[in-house]
Amino acid sequence: MNEKARNPALRVAEGFWAGVRAEVPLLVGVFPFGMIYGALALDAGLSTVAAQMMSSMVFAGSAQFITAQLVRESTPGLVVVLTIAVVNLRHMLYSASLAPYIAALSLRWKVLLSYLLTDEAYAPTIIRYEKDGITPSAHWFWLGAGFSLWFTWQISTALGIFLGTAIPESWSLDFALPLTFIAMIVPVLKNRPAIAAALSAGIVALAAYSLPYKLGLIVAALVGIAVGTFLEGRKSPGGRL
Amino acid sequence: MNIWLVMLLGGLITFGMRFSLIYLFGRFEIPETMRRALHYVPPAVLSAIIFPELFLRDGTMNLTLDNYRLIAGLIAVLVAWFSKNTLITIIAGMLALFLLQFFL
Numbered sequence: 001m002n003e004k005a006r007n008p009a010l011r012v013a014e015g016f017w018a019g020v021r022a023e024v025p026l027l028v029g030v031f032p033f034g035m036i037y038g039a040l041a042l043d044a045g046l047s048t049v050a051a052q053m054m055s056s057m058v059f060a061g062s063a064q065f066i067t068a069q070l071v072r073e074s075t076p077g078l079v080v081v082l083t084i085a086v087v088n089l090r091h092m093l094y095s096a097s098l099a100p101y102i103a104a105l106s107l108r109w110k111v112l113l114s115y116l117l118t119d120e121a122y123a124p125t126i127i128r129y130e131k132d133g134i135t136p137s138a139h140w141f142w143l144g145a146g147f148s149l150w151f152t153w154q155i156s157t158a159l160g161i162f163l164g165t166a167i168p169e170s171w172s173l174d175f176a177l178p179l180t181f182i183a184m185i186v187p188v189l190k191n192r193p194a195i196a197a198a199l200s201a202g203i204v205a206l207a208a209y210s211l212p213y214k215l216g217l218i219v220a221a222l223v224g225i226a227v228g229t230f231l232e233g234r235k236s237p238g239g240r241l
Numbered sequence: 242m243n244i245w246l247v248m249l250l251g252g253l254i255t256f257g258m259r260f261s262l263i264y265l266f267g268r269f270e271i272p273e274t275m276r277r278a279l280h281y282v283p284p285a286v287l288s289a290i291i292f293p294e295l296f297l298r299d300g301t302m303n304l305t306l307d308n309y310r311l312i313a314g315l316i317a318v319l320v321a322w323f324s325k326n327t328l329i330t331i332i333a334g335m336l337a338l339f340l341l342q343f344f345l
Contacts (some may be wrong), residue, residue: 025331049326050244058254066252077247090286091259099266104295114260119290126283127281175310175338178294179317183330185287186321194284201285202292206302209293217289222287229278 008136015137019144022124027152029149029177030061030120032167034153038160044072047234048161055157059150060118062214063087086213093221101129109139116146116185120177127184197228309345311339 001012034055041051046068063084070080081123094117102110125142132138159166167173189195201224250313295314297303306312324330 017244022327024326046244047328050248054248057248058284059252060255063251067247071244071247077243080247085254085258088258089257091255092261093282093286095259096262096266097279098280099263100297102263103267110263111260114263115256117259123283123287124287130280130283169287170342172335172338172342175294175313175335178310178314178333179334180327180331181322182289182314182334182338183285183319183321183327185291187325188332189284194281197281198284198288203287205292206296209297209300216293218287220289220292221282221285224289225278225281228281228285229274232277233274 011137012140015135015140016144018128018137019124019141019146020148021080021146022128022141023148024155024162025176025180026120026123027148028180029148029151029174029180030158031169032173033061033177034156035160035163035167036165037068038062038157038162039164040160041067041068041157043072044068048070051161052154054159055153056150058084059115059153060088060091062151065078066213071106080197083213089218090119090221091117091212093218093225094119094126097126098122098142101134102142104134105139108137113139113142113146116143116150118149120149121146123181123184127188130188193231195227197224198232200224255323309338314342 011089019196027028029173034056037055038051041054044052046054051068054067058064066083067080070083075083095114098113098117103111105113108228121142124145185198187199201220204223205220206215210216212218264281285321288290291314295311296304296307298306298310303311317330320333
């Protein structure tokens, strides 16, 4: 402990690896997705280089799947770009949610961490910030979670491009994703507004699932946020997650 | 439009949205209601991702016992509630799904 306080490098390493560790179960779920994306993108007619580069240029799973699909259907480029924008709208919510915690960091850090801000990096990072607040190693945690996901995404894309989808679907590895989100969110549902926010968002997500471009997800999230905020404001100001 | 241009623009827009409020934070006053609302982003977004994964099979609602992912997911919710342990929850959920798939 004392040694850690004296040595910032240790604190940095500890934060980074804690982020990587928190990300591991999500990586298990992401890996087959990356392979499927790689195989799908090739099949849709993208070159191997383009298929691989999309994973670092766009770096957003569902948007990449949809882009591959639209390219296959020879959709006009402008429509594809707009679709990517709509599918990724939810990242603005993540950006707003994490912004206060890294307000004091340099622009360079903000750019790097923003680039790495995916669903899978957001979840463990916000849970960590809400638990421990801003600590000297917290943004290293974000970097560890985000970079390990980025790295896994590049590798799994490459394997998908060159091997196809080698992981049998019956292994159900993709189920690790919702399970990890469950493991992260259930323990922080500590009060009624939070539980109501989760339930209402979930129900709306089911009802609005057929909306195109992941709009159902955004509508559901906004409804859940509104419900939680309204209930908290009505009951006890200050009671929060 | 060239695929590279599509990827470049799509990537820039995606980055722009991820960076947007991180960049703007502190440059204007955030209303108290908004500040409060942000605390509900994690439960709202995550359950909006989780629910369809559990309840929908091939895009339609499946509330029967054949929906193994729903059963395994509910078991995981219970385990998460009581254990508050990420790893135990994930193992319990995966194990439940495997057992249901192979023995039923």
